[in-house]
Amino acid sequence: MSDITGAQLVARTLKDLEVDVVFGIVGIPVIEVAQACINSGVRFIGFRNEQSAAYAAAAYGYLSKRPGVCLVVGGPGVIHAMAGTHHAEANAWPLMLMAGSSESYQQGMGAFQELDQVGLLKPHVKFAARAPSLHQLPGTLEKAYRTAFSGRPGPTYVDLPADHIQGKVEQHESPRVAPRAKHSQSVAPEREVAHALALLRSAQRPLLVIGKGAQYARAEDPLRRLLEMMPIPFLPTPMGKGLISDKHPMCISAARSTALREADVVLIVGARLNWILHYGQSPKWNKDVKLIRLDINAESIDDNKSAEVALVGDASAIIDQLCYALGSEHGVTDPFAKMSDSQASWYKKLLSTCHDNSQKLIEKAMVFPRPAKGNVGQVALPLTYHQSFNIIRKNIPADHVFIGEGANTMDIARSMFDVVLPRSRLDAGTQATMGVGMGYCIAAAIYEQKRPERRPIVAVVGDSAFGFSGFEIETAVRNKLGMLIVVMNNGGVYKGLPVKAYNDIPVEKLPPTALLPELRYDQLCISLGGLGHCVRTIDELEKAVQDGIDKQNEGRVTLINVLMDSGSKKKLEFGWLASTKPKSKL
Known part of the structure; x- marks a missing residue:
């Protein structure tokens, strides 16, 4: 049986993992990897800057719900690609970065574009490694790929030294990897699901906040069912928009400030209480609000404001649990179930605010x-x-x-x-x-x-x-x-x-x-x-x-x-970045 090069081994492993496209920039020694990918039927998109290549791979991971793959040269190429790597980590998007490096036996000698890339990236990614040998390269790639989409999605890194890329191994001695596994869907304890529903029922001014984590989880169908069973005004974050149509009658985006300031119970699905949501703090939020937080990451579910109910797991699966519990408790659930008087009054107020704010936008656009x-x-x-x-x-x-x-x-x-x-x-x-x-x-x-x-x-x-x-x-x-x-x-x-x-x-x-x-x-x-x-x-x-x-x-x-208008006479201000810092008392 013929030998296979390290470059061909990388391409074959990516093909086995069902990778269909690689984003990147070629150079010594990764040009051979890119060509091997093309020869094996994996599309290679060559960019002009590693930053853009890494941003593209991260976004592709978000859109496809499978790790985007980025290939760059070592040294400065890795430094440039770190922008996209950090972007993937911050947004919880799956990304596998691969980069060439100098020959392993030249480590510490001042080799071409030498950099301790594994050490550099390890604090910023979920997994970073160089395969101990060419024979073990498929296993290292497989682990990096699966780690990128397991649990909280994020970036991983595999170092490809030139002697691995150009080395050879007999095909029968190089292990094959299995196709990518399906995403596991972790669910919440039934006790917490029941607690969340009880809290939502008791609310006078309930609110649903939808984040991009719900988008990644493909939670659109369960959320639509939930809104049919339990009508709740909802507010999408900027990248949560569209999971449920902005034209849905319960969407109150135009009343964002009022909704956050007055809601007494908020179900937050796949969104963090960071600067985008004003940290969940007063005066932007009701200081007495009770939070039901649904997130894949248990470590951050109480960040900035503790959850009354913490639902840790897959957003789609847990919203399905909520819908099932509603159906099992009520038999044939009326999708147009009436709100309580207080909830109806709250909803009408939000609709009125939406109308007023929308009219202001129309005036700005048309006058x-x-x-x-x-x-x-x-x-x-x-x-x-x-x-x-x-x-x-x-x-x-x-x-x-x-x-x-x-x-x-x-x-x-x-x-x-x-x-x-x-x-x-x-x-x-x-x-x-x-x-x-x-x-x-x-x-x-x-x-x-x-x-x-x-x-x-x-x-x-x-x-x-x-x-x-x-x-x-x-x-x-x-x-x-x-x-x-x-x-x-x-x-x-x-x-x-x-x-x-x-x-x-x-x-x-x-x-x-x-x-x-x-x-x-x-x-x-x-x-x-x-x-x-x-x-x-x-x-x-x-x-x-x-x-x-x-x-x-x-x-x-x-x-x-x-x-367009230069805006030279306008004051710089952004409503979404308004300070939530409390006033000091001297």
Whole structure:
């Protein structure tokens, strides 16, 4: 029987584990691994920067519920990829990072790109190792892969020294690994399930908070059944949006502040009480609120505010338990069971608040400045976020995949774009990471190619955020991954300067938020093989969005450069980041 190289052994093991795509950047010595993957039928997506490759692999792990795989060179390649590794850890997404390294016998000699990568990554990942020998490499890869999605998902790392990659072993001496195991679903004790239901029934102002952990767990069907059996107003976190449609009658996203401030019992499913949810602290939350916390991770289930009931395990399985308990207690459960008087009153109040806040958004989107001189019916320049987003959302299909990145861009888009399907919205996540946009787009496009009905990819990003990963347009074009990218170009980080004001300021006096105004990102996209539009008006934006959606069917990348209001006269503020620090008493 013929020999097999270490590179071929890696590719064969990935194939055995049912890995279908690897994201990364090649170089010495991992180029042989990438080529072996291609030869074995595993797709390799070559990026221009390891950060974007790792972000893409992490996002693919979230979307597919199986570890995304990233392959990079050693030394600086690993350092760059650590951004995506940390992103995966913070968001609890499964990722397996593999990196080349210098020959094992040259360790400590100052070898090419030498770095103790296992030691560097070990504190930041669930598992990090170098196989003791080439024969043991399949087992090391298998352990890293399975560890990434077991329990709380997260990143793992496998070191691939050059002598392992280029070494040879007889095929019959290299063990095969079994296909990936199914995800185990841990459930909660029946006693705790009963306690949770009793607490929800007793609530006068109940609330359900849905996080991205529920998205990863595929908890949409159980949650829909729960809402039919026990109508509870629900609030999705930014990446919890769409698990249950934003158009569901119990969705009260537009009354977020009121709901958190007044709810007396809250069931939190797959969300942490971190900065996104104001740590569960007063005055943003009712100081006497009772929490039912459902999370895969027992270690963090009491973080920042203790749970009255802790349901540790798989979100989908435990919500199924709640539904079963409701059904077994009530026989044939009426899905439209009436709320108590106090619950009905609370729900009506939230609906009223939603209506009022939604009207304010509509006014921001529809009340235009005075018509431009000589152009009756045209909107005066410059465009605003709300006006632009209103046009974009009217011209994209309801079943799109939305990627949001940036500060103002992502914050305002969260309330402007409804999400109606699960796992259809990606944003900067727990760490508010800038630079994820293009990696997300590529991961989503690859994932959608495997679905029976491919959904269009729509990214709305700030110009500053786009600068982190914009060159990955070439990656998307090269791989024929259709997508629409809308760059909200205000010429700055948070806010920029109008052209005249920018030109009037000496370079050394420019504010730290300033970028070059009115940069032609559309021309960058064209130069990289895509399509580009530069727009200043509502009509131009509408036509460009329609064209970009149509061109996705041809596998084309379209970038719309929206030259908008610089925001130079506006105060920097973000409602979601408001301080929860209590006032000091002197």
